Amino acid sequence: MRTILYILQKEFIQIFRDKFMPRIIFGMPIMQLIVLSFAATFEIKNTDIIFVDDSHSIESAHLISKFEGSAWYTVKATVRNYNEAADMLRKNQAHQILIIPRDFSEDIARGNKASLQIVTDAVDGSAAALRNGYAQAIISGYQKDIIVQKTGLDHFKQPIETSTLFWFNPELNYQTFMVPGILVLLISMMGMFLAGMNIVKEKEIGTIEQINVSPIKKSQFIIGKLLPFWLIAMFELAFGLVLAKLIFNIPMLGSVGLLFLVAGVYMVLILAIGLIISTVSDTQQQAMFIAWFFMVIFILLSGLFTPVESMPEWAQRINYLNPIAWFIKIIRLLMLKGAGFAEIKQIFFILLVYGSLMMTIAVKRYKKRV
Numbered sequence: 001m002r003t004i005l006y007i008l009q010k011e012f013i014q015i016f017r018d019k020f021m022p023r024i025i026f027g028m029p030i031m032q033l034i035v036l037s038f039a040a041t042f043e044i045k046n047t048d049i050i051f052v053d054d055s056h057s058i059e060s061a062h063l064i065s066k067f068e069g070s071a072w073y074t075v076k077a078t079v080r081n082y083n084e085a086a087d088m089l090r091k092n093q094a095h096q097i098l099i100i101p102r103d104f105s106e107d108i109a110r111g112n113k114a115s116l117q118i119v120t121d122a123v124d125g126s127a128a129a130l131r132n133g134y135a136q137a138i139i140s141g142y143q144k145d146i147i148v149q150k151t152g153l154d155h156f157k158q159p160i161e162t163s164t165l166f167w168f169n170p171e172l173n174y175q176t177f178m179v180p181g182i183l184v185l186l187i188s189m190m191g192m193f194l195a196g197m198n199i200v201k202e203k204e205i206g207t208i209e210q211i212n213v214s215p216i217k218k219s220q221f222i223i224g225k226l227l228p229f230w231l232i233a234m235f236e237l238a239f240g241l242v243l244a245k246l247i248f249n250i251p252m253l254g255s256v257g258l259l260f261l262v263a264g265v266y267m268v269l270i271l272a273i274g275l276i277i278s279t280v281s282d283t284q285q286q287a288m289f290i291a292w293f294f295m296v297i298f299i300l301l302s303g304l305f306t307p308v309e310s311m312p313e314w315a316q317r318i319n320y321l322n323p324i325a326w327f328i329k330i331i332r333l334l335m336l337k338g339a340g341f342a343e344i345k346q347i348f349f350i351l352l353v354y355g356s357l358m359m360t361i362a363v364k365r366y367k368k369r370v
Helices: 002-017 020-039 058-068 082-090 104-110 125-151 174-205 208-212 218-248 256-280 284-300 313-321 323-337 341-365
Strands: 047-053 073-079 096-100 117-120
Touching (some): 002 020, 020 218, 047 058, 047 082, 047 125, 058 073, 058 104, 058 125, 117 125, 174 323, 256 284, 256 341
Parallel strands (some): 047 096
């Protein structure tokens, strides 16, 4: 135990002796949490729209005013013909075109079916779908206004009335969904990158040979090397949870102790992967590239930005080996749904077995003697 404490002391001295390293470990994750939580949004808050109004009627002006009054739209221009609007769309000067035909007002007055055309820039398919939904909602509201005006009633009955309740995120705030996942991402990157470069750094500066011929046991060396980053990761998770509550008002409905128990097991797994990367690399540059390769795959398949259920079946199968996907699922269950151990025990034991297996491989990969 005394030997491990000396190694820990040496590691912490090395970490804080480098003036740049504490900024990377503590400053960058905090900045990334705040910036990513505001920037990584599923909402489209600024849609530039162009109107091609061939009707020039009170009805078309009323419809345009609906878009002008929306917080989601900015009216870019009202042009004379479709070709001019399409040219602006090609030049990325707008996102949508609404075409109001010449007989729009007459069709409404006669009770006929009036037509509108919406043209949306669909280079970004998910954004286009959202923008199309926003436009359809505004047009639907305009249609209800017409029905109320024609019938003289303040309201009209629908055949089916639907009442919607949103559980666990009643305000539909994307930050409530994103912040827990971003927390997982930050501690994962920190753990894998730093653990991946740790032993490699000893190789580069030439001290690994001195350690290899010293009387330090392999287990003592590995514990002393990984434990500082495990402690730092736990501290960053705790600090991130505090920021999530104070800045974004993210709820913590589950047990904090259970969350840190799972996080502790998860970080053993991440550090073990980093240690394996460190043993197969000869330079810090190699370790960084290998860690980044796996981290990008883990992030894209994790469900942080896109639902896992919408991925191809082969990608979902690969995801069984993705530790980030498992922990994101757990942290959202604990923080947002207040889940207990019974609800997460299967994933917990998966992480436990996975972490034990990877740590065993990492220990065997590291050769104590030269």
